[in-house]
Amino acid sequence: MSEGTLYDKVFDAHVVGGLPTGQLQVFIGLHLIHDVTISPAFGMLREAGMRVAFPERTFATADHMVPTHSLLRPFSDQQAETLVSELERNVRQYGITFFAPGSDRHGIVHIIGPELGLTQPGMTIACGDSHTSTHGAFGAIALGVGTTEIRYLLETQTLPLDRLKVRRINVDGELQRGVYAKDVILEIIRMLGVGGGKGFAYEYGGAVVDRMTMEGRMTLCNMSIEGGALVGYVNPDDTTFAYIKGREYAPKGTAFDRAVAFWRSVASDPKAKYDHTVNLDGGKLEPMVTWGTNPGQAVGVTQRLPRLEDLPESERGTAGQAYEHMRLTPGGYLVGTPVNVAFIGSCTNGRISDLREAASILEGRHVAEGVRALVVPGSQSIKYQAEQEGLDRIFTEAGAEWRNDGCSMCLGMNPDRLIGDELCASSSNRNFVGRQGSPLGRTILMSPAMVAAAAAAGRVVDVREYAR
Amino acid sequence: MPIDDLIIVTISxxxxxxxxxxxxxxTITPADAMKEPTFANSAGYLFRDARKANPRHPLNNHAYDGASILIVGRNFGIGSSRETAPQAIQRYGINALVGESFGPIFAGTCKSLGMPAVTSAHDDVALLMQLTERNPGTIYTLDLTTKTLAYDGGAVPIEIPEPTRVALMTGSWNALAMLKANSGRAREVAAGLPYMRGFAE
Structure with missing residues (x-):
């Protein structure tokens, strides 16, 4: 059993008590809300005549369904209009702070939490969205929950939880140029499997993670759930504190100094005990691409796609189906595969550094003929920053569309969708069948720089040959 | 609901x-299911795209109509936290799932809905698949007391996290009442957290 890890310290500090079932009741310091998965929870709350227990610790945005091409109300999608209106009514009635679409603090829930300084080390954070693990980048225990659990949160600000085991994942060495946090997490999921994290919290560390920016750490933690780990985190350090300092909801003045002392104290002890440790040489990584229909079906861009007989017997069935859906050949290469759509954005890779990397590839180049390229900033603040830096002009001059912030083409809940069997080079997190809004659509996950290079080439390429 | 109606010990x-x-x-419920304001229509989205693409999908086979147990493979319910997935399965008429393993958020939500998602060994799951494929009328009894899934002529052992088993067998799988009972203690714990006090001295 783990001892002295951040997970142990933060979890223990939030335990309210044992439940008769043997589970633990845990206080959740920050509850984040978005426009889907929430309506039935508020419905039940209203029916029961109850109030929100901690409205001051509950914050809402609308990101999944909002269109990125126009914010005119009512939205052209009647269902989106209904759900967003309902959310607006609920936040008003229950006194919850709402970052409205179009306002300068609006954005994807997992992007604005950190951006506003709401996300802090040592917290427990929950949201009705699996990518809540993103917030673990700050040294918080952050997890996604279903709608019934959202109801628990609204009414009690607590959850019934089982204690997880802790797996330390060391990424040592130094990443090559053109290799990013996205590639690190895709390799971890490939190595450990989409179910490999079952029952574990992942603690990421090692030289590569120590040197990583907060944005990189967020990408890393974001996809923990794709590896089956409900929770993923990085121990807070000076990089973390520097990121938080001065943000709207961050402690100010001497309170900030006291906060830093507390935040340092929740980091895993040097002698912490882990349930399991995995080591990875970051220097050996190359840009990763997925070839299948789950994020674990990935390979280095110069590598041959696995032949079915190279895979463990238990994985051949899904691999065969994945190849059939993707219309790719086992044993072949992904490089050269023509792409129809390029998507840069999402809670995984819609941050300013992602846009900068993509812009550095697209500057002076043009999106290949016949390719639809979409660049969607993760928040209004990122959109503003990118426009200050002139990144929007680089994208539009290259022939890409520069959109408003939102979840966009990550998940097919708004007008940004694949059509038919289009193949999309995507900086998002899931390549599941139908994920991007078309049942026949095909997704190849990769870093934003790789997506930009694919957009320019019109086919999958190795970004290292495109970097300047 | 009276507590007796919430207690789940056997499912046949x-x-x-x-x-x-x-x-x-x-795949279980495409994103369109989440655009509905309630779960009332969730079942209509259950494996919608897979059923359309494949006329031989098990859910298109009337021989399995009226079933109350869903036999699945490894890592069932991975990915998105969407509750439409377990809601759709339950509203379709399924009362329990048996498989090799489940996604973590999905498993938690199944528990909160009072729908056991139990695991069994690879070979045992394969055996159950065969039994039902050969004879769709095969009747099973999941017994949480003995942790077995029995059929005419045999049984396979099943696993379920102990707190989930206790919650189902005591009718306390909807945790709200238990959580609310400790709301005073929850406020005390909250008050002791430095960030809840704005890191005041």
């Missing part, structure tokens, strides 16, 4: 041999 009925590994919740 026929099964659907769904099988398959790494089934994500996008």
């Amino acid at each position: 009925g026929t099964a659907i041999p769904l099988g398959g590994d790494d089934t994500d919740t996008d």
Whole structure:
């Protein structure tokens, strides 16, 4: 059993008590809300005549369904209009702070939490969205929950939880140029499997993670759930504190100094005990691409796609189906595969550094003929920053569309969708069948720089040959 | 609801041999299901795209109509936290799932809905699949007391996290009442957290 890890310290500090079932009741310091998965929870709350227990610790945005091409109300999608209106009514009635679409603090829930300084080390954070693990980048225990659990949160600000085991994942060495946090997490999921994290919290560390920016750490933690780990985190350090300092909801003045002392104290002890440790040489990584229909079906861009007989017997069935859906050949290469759509954005890779990397590839180049390229900033603040830096002009001059912030083409809940069997080079997190809004659509996950290079080439390429 | 109606000890009925590994919740219910304001219509989205694409999908086979147990493979319910997935399965008429393993958020939500998602060894799951494929009328009884799934002529052992088993057998799988009972203590714990006090001295 783990001892002295951040997970142990933060979890223990939030335990309210044992439940008769043997589970633990845990206080959740920050509850984040978005426009889907929430309506039935508020419905039940209203029916029961109850109030929100901690409205001051509950914050809402609308990101999944909002269109990125126009914010005119009512939205052209009647269902989106209904759900967003309902959310607006609920936040008003229950006194919850709402970052409205179009306002300068609006954005994807997992992007604005950190951006506003709401996300802090040592917290427990929950949201009705699996990518809540993103917030673990700050040294918080952050997890996604279903709608019934959202109801628990609204009414009690607590959850019934089982204690997880802790797996330390060391990424040592130094990443090559053109290799990013996205590639690190895709390799971890490939190595450990989409179910490999079952029952574990992942603690990421090692030289590569120590040197990583907060944005990189967020990408890393974001996809923990794709590896089956409900929770993923990085121990807070000076990089973390520097990121938080001065943000709207961050402690100010001497309170900030006291906060830093507390935040340092929740980091895993040097002698912490882990349930399991995995080591990875970051220097050996190359840009990763997925070839299948789950994020674990990935390979280095110069590598041959696995032949079915190279895979463990238990994985051949899904691999065969994945190849059939993707219309790719086992044993072949992904490089050269023509792409129809390029998507840069999402809670995984819609941050300013992602846009900068993509812009550095697209500057002076043009999106290949016949390719639809979409660049969607993760928040209004990122959109503003990118426009200050002139990144929007680089994208539009290259022939890409520069959109408003939102979840966009990550998940097919708004007008940004694949059509038919289009193949999309995507900086998002899931390549599941139908994920991007078309049942026949095909997704190849990769870093934003790789997506930009694919957009320019019109086919999958190795970004290292495109970097300047 | 009276507590007796919430207690889940045994579940009996026929099964659907769904099988398959790494089934994500996008596949179980596509995003369109989440655009509905309630779960009332969730069942209509259950494996919508897969059923359309494949006329031989087990859910299109009337031989399995009326089943109350869903037999699945490894890593069932991975990915998105969408509750439409377990809601759709439950509203379709399924009362329990048996498979090799489940996605973590999906498993938690199944528990909160009072729908056991139990695991069994690879070979045992394969055996159950075969039994039902050969005879769709095969009746199973899941017994949480003995941790077995029995059929005429045999039984396989099943696993379920102990707190989930206790919650189902005591009718306390909807945790709200238990959580609310400790609301005073929850406020005390909250008050002791430095960030809840704005890191005041």
